[in-house]
Structures are given as C-alpha cells and as structure tokens.
Amino acid sequence: MAGKKRAQADLAVAEAVVASDASQDEVVAEAPAKKKKLAMERKKQRKELDKERHRQSAESAAAKPQPPAEEAAAPVNSPPAPAAAAGPGLHMNVFRDLASPETSAREAAAEALVAELREVQKAYEKGARKGEREAGHGDGPSQMEAEKDDGLENCAPSVRYAIRRLIRGISSSREYARQGFALGLSVVLESIRAIRIEALMKLIPNLLEYSSSMRGPEAKDNLLGRLFGFGAIVRSGRVSRQWTRDKSSSIVKDFVNEVVELGMKKRYLTEPAVAVILDLTRKLPDEAILSEVLEAPGVQDWFNRAADVGDPDALFLALKLQERTSVQKEIFGKLLPYPFNSDNFFTEHHLKSIAACFKESAFCLPRMHSLWLVITEMLIREVVSQNDIHTSSGKKHKKNKKASPSEDNKKNLRNFCEVVIEGSLLLSSHDRKHLAFNVLLTLLPKLSPSAIQVVLSSKVVHGLMDILSNESSWLYNAGKHFLKELVSVVSHDNDRRAAVIINFQKYSDGRFDSLTKTKTVKELIGKFQNGEDCLYLVQNLMTLFVDEESVADEPSDQSQTTDENSEIGPTEEQDPFGQGNVDLLKSSVVNTISCVLKNLKLTPSGKSDSEMARLVEEKFHVQTEILKFLAVQGLFSASLGTEVTSFELQEKFKWPKNPISTSLRNECIEQLQFLLEDAQKDEALDVPSEVMPNDLGYYFMRFINTVCNIPSVSLFRILSGNDDNAFKKLLSIESMLFHEERKAGPGLDSTKMHVMRYLLIQLLLQVLLHPDEYWEAAVDVTICCKKSFPAIAQGDNSSGQESGGHGSEESNGDGSDDSDEDASKDSHEEMPLEFMDVLVQTFLSILPHASGPVFSVFCNDITETGLLDMLRVVKIDLKGRRQTDSDDEDDGRVGIEDDDETVMEDAETGEIDDVANDLDENTEDSTDEGDEDEDDLKAAGPNEAKAEATKDGNDSDDSDGMDDDAMFRIDPYIARIFKERNLPGSETKQSQLMRFKLRVLTLLDIYLQKNPGKIMVLEVYSFLMQAFVKSHGAAASEQFRQRIAGILQRKIFKGKEHPEGNDIEFSKLESLLEKALRLASRSRYSTIASVAQNATFWILKIINSKDCSEQELASVVDKFRSILDDYNKKKSRLKLGFVKEVVRRNPWIGQELFSFVLQKTKSTKAEYRRNQILELVDCILKSWVGNASEVLMNHLAQLCELIQEILSKVPENKSRRKEVRNFCTQILQTVMKLNLKQQFQNALSTEAYSLCQAQLGAAFIPFKK
Helix, strand or coil: CHHHHHHHHHHHHHHCCCCCHHHHHHHHHHHHHHHCCCHHHHHHHHHHHHHHHHHHHHHHHHHCCCCCHHHHCCCCCCCCCCHHHHCCCCCCHHHHHHCCCCHHHHHHHHHHHHHHHHHHHHHHHHCCCHHHHHHHCCCCCCCCCCCCCCCCCCCCHHHHHHHHHHHHHCCCCCCCHHHHHHHHHHHHHHHCCCCCHHHHHHHHHHHCCCCCCCCHHHHHHHHHHHHHHHHHHHHHCHHHHHHHHCCCCCHHHHHHHHHHHHHCCCHHHHHHHHHHHHHHHHCCCHHHHHHHHCCCHHHHHHHHHHHHHCCHHHHHHHHHHHHHHCCCCCCCCCCCCCCCCHHHHCCHHHHHHCHHHHHHHHHHCCCCCHHHHHHHHHHHHHHHCCCCCCCCCCCCCCCCCCCCCHHHHCHHHHHHHHHHHHHHHCCCCHHHHHHHHHHHHHHHHHCCHHHHHHHCCHHHHHHHHHHHCCCCCCCHHHHHHHHHHHHHHHCCCHHHHHHHHHHHHHHCCCCHHHHHCCCHHHHHHHCCCCHHHHHHHHHHHHHHHHCCHHHHCCCCCHHHHCCCCCCCCCCCCCCCCCHHHHHHHHHHHHHHHHHHHHHCCCCCCCCCHHHHHHHHHHHHHHHHHHHHHHHHHHHEEECCCCEEEECCCCEEEECCCCCCCHHHHHHHHHHHHHHHHHHHHHHCCCCCCCCCCCCHHHHHHHHHHHHHCCCCEEECCCCCHHHHHHHHHHHHHHHHHHHHHHHHCCCHHHHHHHHHHHHHHHHHHHHHHCCCCCHHHHHHHHHHHHHHCHHHHHHHHHHHHHCHHHHHHHHHHHCHHHHHHHHHHHHHHHCCCCHHHHHHHHHHHCCCCCHHHHHHHHHHHCCHHHHHHHHHHHHCCCCCCCCCCCCCCHHHCCCHHHHHHHHHCCCCCCCCCCCHHHHHHHCHHHHHHHHHHHHHHHHHCHHHHHHHHHHHCCCCCCHHHCCHHHHHHHCHHHHHHHHCCCCCCCHHHHHHHHHHHHHHHHHHHHHHHHCCCCCHHHHHHHHHHHHHHHCCCCCCCHHHHHHHHHHHHHHHHCCCCCCCCCCCCHHHHHHHHHHHHHHHHHCCCHHHHHHHHHHHHHHHHHHHHCCCCHHHHHHHHHHHHHHHHCCCCCCCCCCHHHHHHHHHHCHHHHHHHHHHHHHHHHHCCCHHHHHHHHHHHHHHHHHCCCCHHHHHHHCHHHHHHHHHHHHHCCCCCHHHHHHHHHHHHHHHHHHHHCCCHHHHHHHCCHHHHHHHHHHCHHHHHHHCC
16 A cells, blocks of 8 residues: 555645656656665556556556547647646645645645646636636646546545545655644635535545455554544535535534544544544534434434443543533433432442443553543532632631531532542542542642542552552552642642641551552641641641541451452551541651651841741740640540540540550650650750740649640540659749749759759659659659758748648548658658759659759769769669679779670671680680689578678679669669560560660760769760670671760860879779770770770870879870780780871880880881881880980891891891881981991991991991091
C-alpha cells in the first residue's frame, strides 16, 4: 500500500503538463533515491506506476471517439501549454508542506492549497464544454484519477485529485501527516461548495478500506484516517449548514450513524468518535440535537446496551448531550436517571448501576478518560455551591455551634467516593486503583477542607498505605506521585493541610509515616509556623482524641482495599489498620500535639521587641491550650458523663466515652513534664527586657487547683496516704514559693525560688505518675525548701496553726502526716544528709525532667557525696557483675586500668585493650597478698568477710559492685530499671539506662562549666575516664562515648581553669598519670589513646602548679621511663610524637630522660624505632634552655658513643640513612653553638672520628684535627 500511495502521488506531478513515459519513469526513480527505499520497494512502485499509466491510456482511448464538436478541430496530439502560462494549476509542494512538523507551515500549505483549488474550480466552472474545461484552462489531462462514480462530477479533476490525495494523507502514520491533511481537507470542504458531503462520506470508506483480514498497523491507519476524515467534515461546518438549509435532510442522522458505526469497530476509536459527534452538536441547534442526533438509530442502540456492557464513552456522550439540551426524557437508557439532576445521578443505586462504565474507563491509562472531567465538574459544582471552598487560613477558626448546612450537600460526594472510588475501583485491578488515585488528584485541588476529609476516607488511606509500604509494588510510583501531588496541593492552605493530617493519622492509628516509610505527616506539621495556625491544628487533634465516633464508624478490615492482584495484604506480623488500636491513635495525637510547639521558635535575632512580645504571647497561648488538654486527659476523670463545664474558667472539658488507659494517661503526664521543661528553657532565652516572660508553671498549678475544686471531677486515681500527703505539701510549698518569688524581685534568691518551684511541679507529676515511689523524695525536697528559704518555713507554720483543727482531723483520718514526719526524722537521724545531697538524689530520681535548670543554679553548693552519686550513675551497668577492685585507693574511684582490664577479659570479641598483661606482671605480689586475704575472708564467713572488707577500706563504691538493694537506695529510677531487667522485653532497659546516663552527663557538663578549678574535677575526670574506656565494649553506645569524650576534651582538658595548688594529693595525681600513660602506650583504640594523651598533658599541668619535691618529680620521670622501656616490646603502641610533645611542654622531663634515652637508642635494633628515638633525642636537645652547655657536657661521652654506634650501622634504606646523617649533623651544630668543639674532639674515639669523617663529609670539616 505504501508503494501504491507513493506511486500515485508521484504520478500527480504530471498534472499541469502531458509528460512522456520516459519523464514519468525519471520522476519515479528520483523519489525512491531521495527516500533511500529498498530495491524491492522500488520494484513494486514501478509496477504500480505501469498499471496506472496503462489504465489512463485505456480510458483516454475510449474517450477519443466522442469528442465535443468544438474540440474536434483542435489538434489531439498537440502538447498543452505549461500551467504557469496557460491558466491556474495545482502545485504538489503544498502536500509535502501539509506534513511539516511546524504548525505555521501546515497552515500556510492549507491556505495555499485552498487558493489554488478555488482558482482551478472557478476556471473549471466557467468552461462551456468539457474539452475546454480540461484543455483550455491548463488543468491537466482529464484522466487524472477521475472516476465517474465517485460523486464528484461537478468538481475539477485537480479538485477530485486533491480530495483523494487528502483522504489518503489522513491515513498516513507519519508524524503530523494526519493533522496537516485533515486541516487541508477541512478548509477545502469549507471553501469549495461543489464537493458533495454525501459523496465524500462514501468516498472516505471506499478509499480507506478496512477488513478483518488486514494487518494491524494498516487497519489502524485506515480506521484512524476515516475518523480524521469525518472530523474534517464536521470542522468544515458543511453538515450543520446543509441541515439548516434543508431540515428534512437526513444528513445529520446518516453522519452520526457512520461515526457511531466507526467507533464500534475498535475500542480506541470510541472516545474520539464521541468527540466528533460532540463537535458536530456544537454547530447544531438544540432542535437538531433532539430530532437528529439523539434519534439516530445507532445512538439509541448504543445507549440501551451501554450500562450493561460498561461503556464509558456512551455515558460521556449522554452526559454532554444532557448538559447541552437539558432534556427530560427517558432517551438515555439506564445511563442517566429520569428526571435528571445531580442528586438523582449521584444516588447510591444509580451509581451502582453504571459502575461498570467507570471501571472500563481505565483502558486509556495513563491518560484519563474524558468522562472523569464531566463527573468531577459535576461534583465540584456541588462543592462550590456550598460556599465552603474559599475558607481563608488567616481567619480565626471558631467552633460551629450548629450543624453545617453543607453536610447534606456533601452526600453526593460521599456516595461517589463510597460507590465508585472505594466500592469499584480500589477493589479491582492495578490499573483501576491507579485510576482511582488519578481521579482523586483531579478532585482534591478544588475541594474544601471538609470535603477533603470525605474523600480521604479510611479505604483510600489504607489503600495508599498498602501501596507505599511495599517498594516492589507495581503501583508504588503511582502512590508516591499521589502523595507528592497531595502535599503540593495542601501546602499553602492551613485548613486543607490540617484536614489531610487528621485523616492520615485517624485511619493509620497515627502510624502513617512509619507504615509508608515517608515523612509526609511530619513535613505537613512543620508547615504550621505561626501561633494561630498551630492552635488551629492543636484543636483539630484534640477533637480527634476525644471524638471516637468518627473512628468507630469506619471499617477496620484492611482486606476491603486489597484484591487478588495486590502485592501485599495483612499478614500475621502486621497489625491491622483498624479500630483495635485506638490507644495507638490517641498516643500519636498526644505526641503530635507536643511536636507542634517545635514550630514556634523564639529567635530574637532580627526581630523587634514588639514582634518578640507577640511571639511570646502566641506561644504561651498555644502552650496553655496544650497544657489544659494534657492535664485534663492525663490527671483527671469525670464522674458524671464525659463533659464538664468550669464556670470559673468559663470552659468546657470533654473526655472520650471509653475510659483512657493507664499507659495513655502516663504518656499525657510525661508530655506535660516535657512541656513544662521546654517552657523553662524558653525563659532562659536572651529576650529583650521589655518582653515579660509568662510563667507556665504558675498557670498549671492554678489550673490544677481549680479543676480539683470541681465537684464532678477527681484525680484519675485514688492517692495513697503517703502520696496524698506529698501531693498536698507540694501544692502548698509551691504556692508559698511563688508569692515569695514575687516579693523578692529579680535576683539570685528569686531565681532559686523559681527553679525550685518547677522542680516541685515535676515532683508532683512524678508522684501522680508512679504510685508510692516518689512521696519520700517529695517530702525531703519540701523540707529542703523550708531550710533553704526560711520565709517558707514561717509561712508553713503560720498556715498550719490557722488550720490546725482541720489539719489534725485530716492527719488523724489517715495518719499519713505523723508517719511521714516520723519516717523523715528517722531517716535523717539514721544518716544525716546535706541539703544538696537530697537535691542531687532528687535530680537523679526525676532526671528526665527539669533537673538541668535547678542544678545550674545550685551546683556551686554541691557536696562530694552528691557529686559521687552522679558519677556512679555514669558507670552503672545492667549486667550486674559482682567484682571487686584490687586497688587500695579510697572508694576505688581511680581504677581506670582495672575497668579496662575487666572489659578486656572478653577474649572472643577482643573489644578492649590488653593493657592488663603488664599490670599482672607489675602487681603480682600485691595480687598474691590479696588472694591470701580473700581466702581468710572466705573462711571467716560471708558476714565477717563483708565486715572485714569494709573495715579494711576495700569495699568499692563502684556501682558495678553494688547489689540491687544498694542500688535502690541510690536512685528509684535506676532501681526500676534493675527490677525490670529480667522481665520479657528487657532489652530496651539498656537503652533506658543509656538515656539516663546521657542526662547525668548533662548535669556534669553544667557542674564543670560552673566549677572548672575545683579539686573535685579530678574525681569527675577519673569516673568519666573509666566510663569512656568501658564504653568501647560491645554493648556501648556511640553517642554516649562521644558525649564523654566531648566533656573530657572541652570542659576538662581545654578548660580555661584547672585544679591547682598544694591541696591536691600528689599520690592521686601520680596514680592518674600512670594510668593515663598506660592507656596512651597500650590502647589499640586510637580514641582512647588520644584522650589519654590529652589527659597526660592536663595532669602534668596540675603537677607543675604544685610545689613538688625532687622525689615526687623523680617518680613522674619514672613513669615515662617505664613506657619508654616498653617501647621495643610488641605490645607497646606508644607514639613517640606524644613523648616529644610532653618534652616540649615540660623540658625538665626531657633533661631527666636524656641519659636513659641515649642508652635506649643504642640498645634498639629495629632501624625504624631507632630513628624515632633519635628524633626524640634531637627534640630533647632543642628543648634545653639556660645551662644547656653544662648538661650537654655531662652527656658528651654518651653522645660520642651513640654517634659511633649509629654510624657503624648505617641503614640501607636511603631515607633512614639520611635521617641518621641529619641527626649527627644536628649534634655537631649544637656542639659548635655551645663552644664545646674541643671537648667533643677529645671525647671522640679514633673509630668514631673515622666514621664521622667518612659518613658526614662537609659537616665534619670543622672538627678535623
């Protein structure tokens, strides 16, 4: 067919002139050469050309016997004149330009084609005889593809050829050919009225044949060509004009039937066929649509069977015709309801009857069927009529006191989503699920926030999570695209964004981000930036927490969104998405509400005082709303119903219908504690003095008192006598502290009272959170407050006297007051504690909350006992190893290498250094004595042994050696972790303890910042160093390790101050130095070695600040001799660069080590190590100041022997040989500088002199004799 078309196109070139056979062959041969066709295609082309030429010759011979009379005299064989000279003609280049990729070129070619054909037709119509029409006007030979039965008798041959050429062109699969030739056909039909439409409607199927035996591409080209041909007819306007002139004509019905019949041939033709019919109806009056289009037999048959077979194109056509005519007749079959309106169309019954049409519309994916544009427009019109779409996010959000009238109007949208989206598409194939999300993306940008909550139903959210939870899903990319577009749609509208967050969290039980492995909800929450918007989101989340009906009404079966084609479904390991996890949803709401506050950051930089005041007020407003919600849900319960109104607060409180679980209440209380802690941090910000900070703690305590006085509201649990007494005391003391704080005014006392108030509030919450665990700590702190602030004690006594009768009745009622006082007295008599010791124990008990600010104020008063309590926490290990320290030091607080040995004992993992080898050798005697003592203690019995160990001072205070009872006495928080360590799921207890340790490190950081030069810093260093070494074990946390290293480096080693003076015991410094040197020389971990080196520099700095005796300084030098003596051993990992740095900072150490280092150099056999020691010798020489010549004179003989030794064994390696020569040259230069040339020459032996002369060359010339 391709060859035939090309042959016919080339044949038309001879239209203007009569060409010979040779010229036609030449034209045929040129075109294939340009197109680079294969040889077989050229052969077929020539055959087709020959057939056409013979056919034209036969027709011409048959026509010659009956020429017109006027034409008889004319010479038959005379060649016609060229078209350019004789008259109008048709140029072939216009057809080529019709297939141009450029739109402008195609339009210009169509205009040129119409202009030429119009001239040709005019010339043709002016001719009086047929002969003149062909020969006299230069229109070419009459044989040019003109057939008698084509219905185009009134057209010039060029026009008839052009029509055929255009029809063939619209069937071409070349790019832009169909568009260009259809445009040309349309404008030709519009301009030349001699062309009969009925004839053209027959000519198009005849030229573009179609049969079931045709090949796929060829059949497709011809069918699409027919469709474009009928579209060109409609675009020309000839059909509508002809019916307007003659309303009795059947042209419209015939045309519509032809198009419908064409659309039924292939599925992909139906939708464009409908587009052609709709294009025609736009040009017809309503009268013609009703009488001609709708009454066409093909259309009626189509409508009647469409609903049963599921034809979306018929439904689309019916809706568009109904929209155009507004006809109320039963002429659309089951597709449209009668009478028609939106409410009737979107009824559940009707949508189910046409659900098949919606399902079948997925065939054209990824493009959406035109039907969905009509459906979404109908739904959007309903939503717009509700006046609910333009809700401004900047407006104040008020609660609607009456039901919104838009609820009934959303029924259509809800029915559509339930029947079509959820009931049909989401339960079907992958393509239909994909279609469902595409339809929702079309709807969502135009929906109001309330309508979005209807669309994002539980099944939609579950289906989306089902897709996104599996990256191998076929629909994963579609799900990601939907989520991305949804976030983009709602990003700039707070109301819509809040609606999406609420629905995602509601139907995923608060786990949307975790299940979909995205950060969608987190990112959406982060876009709420100002106080008003955050408050709006918080109110929506509170409503979600309290209102359980909306969650309960939704189906919980995940399988409703999953069919047999889905990749994943509910498994045994996965939790269902449904109602069974209401606590999970409420828990996520509590956490989300707390996270909203992070968006309100008080950053003074770049803001005026008025702006800061506004930000502080906005954040306080949001904080108070969150505080009231958490307090009501976590601390209280209503005895009558679920709603209580406080007339004093002028506010209504609401609880869920189902009782809140204990774990959820505990979570609310914990979030309350974090909220108060964050508020305290905000108070510490550097804000302008004009901005008055708000006291959230005061607001909370007044709120608690007010709610407690509501008759129908009570605490969520009945307090025991001890807890109730502690609760009341905390309320009372906090109130008195508040009043005294206001009286005191700004200052240190006021600051102490303020932070102490927050500590009391945290203790109050801890008492409620943990029954019978914190009442004793609470009572102790209240006593401390009375001792620390005398005005509080006086106020408490006066208030007690005023209410003595009532108080006695209460105390007699439960006996708790007397018992508490007695208990506290007994405890204090038993072991008197300082004020700060009690506070430190309290800090450790409630460490996760508010201890930092209090500790920062009171840390200057901390005692050694309190500090050691904190330091022991850093070393606590849940393994509960029962070990004893072999050192005789007090409290075992400096046994760094012992901890290193203990953790190092795990030979399989090899996690920690093997430092213990030499320690065992050096302490062998003491170990034997310890073993003998241990045997004696075992023989004496366990009790006697324990007493003896305590008496001898060998009882270690290291937490690893404590039993559980001792641990319980130190800290209730740690006690709970130890109690639970053997329970199921106890693997998380290690992480709890690690978080606890990190908070203790925060307190220690504060202490070191406030007290950098105290002697107790040595104790802090000792414990932290032990914990750091131990942290390199298998169960350690990298964060914990880095945190300790940071404190050691920043706060201790590089601090502006350090412990100094003669009050520091030298024995302690000596022990710390020895252990630091061992770690620096033997640790296989570079981090430990680095920290140990810095520790050595720091300890030496402290030693230099003391007035040490020569014996003490000699012991320091001995420690360095020890590590240098081990340098040649395999287990030594000492870096001599570290020793050189020590010498640079402490030259006196270098002087004392010089003789030993010279001997060490001569005894070292390894070339690399020997060269390293030579560098150390050179460093010591350079560090000498003052009496350098005298010192060098004392060691001159050793230096000469060393030079002789190293020059007699020069390394073979070039670089090392150069290092040796450079060292000898440096010695010679130093000797010359100190004027010791003569002494040096005398000390040199003959052999050494010869070696120097041979090896050193020019450097030794000044020393030649």
